[in-house]
Amino acid sequence: xxxxxxxxxxxxxxxxxxxxxxxxxxSQVTMMFWYRQQPGQSLTLIATANQGSEATxxxxxxxxxxxxxxxxxxxxxxxxxxxxxxxxxxxLCSVEASRNKKTQYFGPGTRLLxx
Amino acid sequence: TQLLEQSPQFLSIQEGENLTVYCNSSSVFSxxxxxxxEPGEGPVLLVTVVTGGEVKKLKRLTFQFGDARKDSSLHITxxxxxDTGLYLCAGDSGGSNYKLxxxxxxxxxxxx
Numbered sequence: 001x002x003x004x005x006x007x008x009x010x011x012x013x014x015x016x017x018x019x020x021x022x023x024x025x026x027s028q029v030t031m032m033f034w035y036r037q038q039p040g041q042s043l044t045l046i047a048t049a050n051q052g053s054e055a056t057x058x059x060x061x062x063x064x065x066x067x068x069x070x071x072x073x074x075x076x077x078x079x080x081x082x083x084x085x086x087x088x089x090x091x092l093c094s095v096e097a098s099r100n101k102k103t104q105y106f107g108p109g110t111r112l113l114x115x
Numbered sequence: 116t117q118l119l120e121q122s123p124q125f126l127s128i129q130e131g132e133n134l135t136v137y138c139n140s141s142s143v144f145s146x147x148x149x150x151x152x153e154p155g156e157g158p159v160l161l162v163t164v165v166t167g168g169e170v171k172k173l174k175r176l177t178f179q180f181g182d183a184r185k186d187s188s189l190h191i192t193x194x195x196x197x198d199t200g201l202y203l204c205a206g207d208s209g210g211s212n213y214k215l216x217x218x219x220x221x222x223x224x225x226x227x
Binding site for chain 1: 157203
């Protein structure tokens with residue numbers, strides 16, 4: 001399985017500011033995913049990020065609010081822009097499994113609190 | 116929109132007890148996956164079930180995929196405090212789309 005790390009692991013931010021979350025994988029993967037997990041809720045897919053192309057956003061999420069970069073096959077960033085308290089959440093990146101593409105491996109998450 | 120309903124939402128039991136959690140949908144999935152998420156961590160894949168009627172065992176955990184591939188269950192025998200966590204089911208709708216649909220999860224607490 002892939003080993004995924006995220007930075008920062010947690011942060012407390014002021015409203016109106018932006019935070020960039022990094023996701024690093026120990027192997028090359030085609031597809032990376034960004035999820036949001038609000039308190040007591042399940043995982044909601046924000047966008048799918050393929051290397052060399054623009055991210056594909058799910059309904060309710062827009063590039064201006066959540067810009068994503070995917071510069072190579074092992075790295076991606078998600079920026080949460082112009083934050084409000086409603087953005088307080090856990091942000092998770094995941095990657096497709098290489099042998100069985102029906103499964104995903106997740107990073108440990110970034111816990112964000114917006115004041 | 117495909118939805119996965121998980122029940123119960125919360126479950127608190129004593130060590131040694133057995134339990135079953137359910138994952139139900141009106142939609143057919145190519146596969147269903149079960150993940151466990153511990154506090155402060157990301158979800159960790161436990162198992163993937165692909166074939167209708169399939170049963171998979173992982174030590175004290177038994178996973179079943181419904182015949183119609185619309186539902187799944189997770190049974191834990193003789194639960195231990197280390198089983199505590201959020202159990203999530205996720206459905207794959209198949210094709211070239213790798214998106215997963217997640218249920219809201221069952222938060223299990225096993226008390227010593």
